[in-house]
Amino acid sequence: MFHDYYLRGPDRDTTRAALLAAGLTIEIEDEDDEPRRVPAEGVNLSTIGRIYEGGEWDAEGNVVTPPTALPGWHVNLRLERPLTVGEQAALAGFVVTPVPGTPYRVWA
Template sequence: MFYDYYLRGADRDTTRAALLAAGLTVDVDIDGETRRVPAAGASLSTIGTIYTGGEWDADGNLVTEPVAVPGWHVNLRLSRPLEASEVAALAGMEISPAPATPYRVWAE
């Protein structure tokens, strides 16, 4: 059984910092370079900015610009529910209720 969470932070850096504070990501040294990776038991799918709308003509030329949905979006999958300390570190970033038609879903 998996627990899926749809997160939206104010921006990329705020979202990354919250995930690190929650212990859902960790910094590791890979060949002398620090990289941020999901913590053990966490899977992340970073979507970033989501756009809606937009219109193109038959030749593929842009007619109407898509509009950015506010925030930086990340999908989180855990094999357990979020703990209270993790919820607190994410400070209201969980989209609840979950989107009826998520932009991206996990493979089953």
């Protein structure tokens, strides 16, 4: 059984910092000795980023009316266990409740 969480932070960097503080991501060095963040063991993340709604395009694909960005930076989180108390504390204010009725992206 999986436990899915829909996260919304104010922006990319703040959301990434909360995931790191929760221990859900870790920093490693890549092959060029550059730091990069990856999901921790047993953590699945699907970064959506900004979500847009609306917009209108003509037959050639040109924007007639630009779409509107919804507030926040969006990430889907999937675990094989519920969030721990510590993880919940680090993600306070980021977990979307109630769960969206029609999520932008779902796990297959």
